[in-house]
Amino acid sequence: MLETLNWIERYFDEVTDAVFIFQEDHLLVSNQLAKNLQQELDLDPNYLAQVADASVKQKLAPTDDCFKCEIRSLMKDISIPITLAEDQPHPLSYFLIYHVIDTDNHVFSLTLKSRDIIERMDQLAQQRQLNQYVNRAHEEERKKISSDLHDSIAQGVYSAIMGVRRLREESLSADEIDELSQIIERELNDTLTEVKGMALDIRPSVLDNFGLLSALKVLAQRSQENSGVTVTVIGKADTDRLSSNVQSVLYRIAQESIHNALKHAEANEITILLVSHDHFINLEIIDDGVGFDVPAHRKFNGRSLGLMNMNERVKSLNGSFGIKSSPGNGTTVTAKFPVVGA
Incomplete structure (x- = not known):
């Protein structure tokens, strides 16, 4: 028991x-740590108790000075913003946590936590959560590319291989060879179109060669x-x-x-606005679709995954990102970045 008390006392003294x-x-x-603050800041603990008492009375029972009143006893913890050493060059910002330990004996603790x-x-x-969203988004993108390669590209190539094998192994008339050659050619052209489409989705060459607007x-x-x-x-x-990087992110947002x-909003018209100012560039994507409740989509789902991914990409490059929407009123997605050298 004595050793346990020593451990508790050691933890109490070493807590941050x-x-x-x-x-x-x-x-x-x-x-x-509390003793150190008292010495370094000439801090009077009774001042903290008075601040806490005033906050308790204000929050719980403004006209009642009874410590043991029922409503106050139900509220075990109160967090109070407080600034110490305000007259110093670097004031210290804390949360003062008021916690009732023993109501009957009027015992309570005050804990200073650095804001x-x-x-x-x-x-x-938040960063860990956003990283999870981004990693999930990247994984979904990889799965989509893998699925497209298997379901479309691979099937098209396999079909062309089978056609070439028929040309080599079967005895075909000139007309049959001509017809089969045309089929193989169409199959390869369709596959090439699919590959070009995937390449455009992943990284359009026009972005590198002609810029974002093009x-x-x-x-x-x-x-x-x-x-x-x-x-x-x-x-x-x-x-x-x-x-x-900024151009790539703006392209991805669009x-x-x-x-x-197209997938969720049932839009009939979509407008992309790209406007540059002296110190920033602004991108807006506006649709006339059904809109949605933005707060309701902050929780993880298929749509919020893409939105969280966009938001994280913008923040990583010191930009700002916003979504304005409501049911029946369409959606506007906005991204703004400072212009380098402006």
């Missing part, structure tokens, strides 16, 4: 948060021909100062947005 334990207004005990550390932890947790126009034309939906590109943006509009 400053902890003060009070009974009524009297400080009973504090850990080492910077909490925010970094939140950012790391690539968007080619994308719009292909999408319109394949779907029958009107897809228009408007803009006279100068994309020369955009990095290759591609994903068009895909979503």
Whole structure:
């Protein structure tokens, strides 16, 4: 038992948060970090207790000074933003966590947690979640490419091989040879078209050779021909100062947005706006489809996977990303990037 108490005491002293334990207004005990803060900042623990007491009264029972009242006893923890050393060059931002330990004996703890550390932890947790989304998106893209290669490309090549084998092994008339040769040629042409389409989806050469605006126009034309939906590109943006990565991301955003509009939105018209300003470039993809409830799609699903992937790609290049939509009012996807050298 004594050894267990020693372990608890060691943990209490070594924990990375400053902890003060009070009974009524009297400080009973504090850990080492709390003592260090008291010395370094000339911090009065009773000041923290007064801040906590004021917050408790404000949040739970503004007109009741009873510590043991029922509504207060139901609320075990309260988080209070607080700044210490405000008169110093580098003020310290904390969350003051009020926690009831023993209501009957009026015992409570106050814990100072660094807001910077909490925010970094939140950012790391969010980053891990976004990485999971992105990895899932990349895996889905690889599965789609694999499926296309197997179901379309491989089948077309196999069919052509079988045709060539017939030419070699069977005794065919001149007319049969001519007919079979035409079939093989059509099969190979169709396969070549499929390969070119896949190459355009993965990385369009026009993006490298002629820039983002030309690539968007080619994308719009292909999408319109394949779907029958009107897809228009408007803009006279100068994309020369955009990095290759930014141009690729903007292209992917347009591609994903068009895909979503055709697959989910039942759109009749899609407009792509690309506008450059002195200090930034702005891309908007607007559709007149059925729209959707944006908050409801923040949870993981087929559509949100693509949206999360787009958002993460934009953030990684210091851009901003937004989606505006509501049921019956279409959808607008926006991406904005600063222009290098502007």
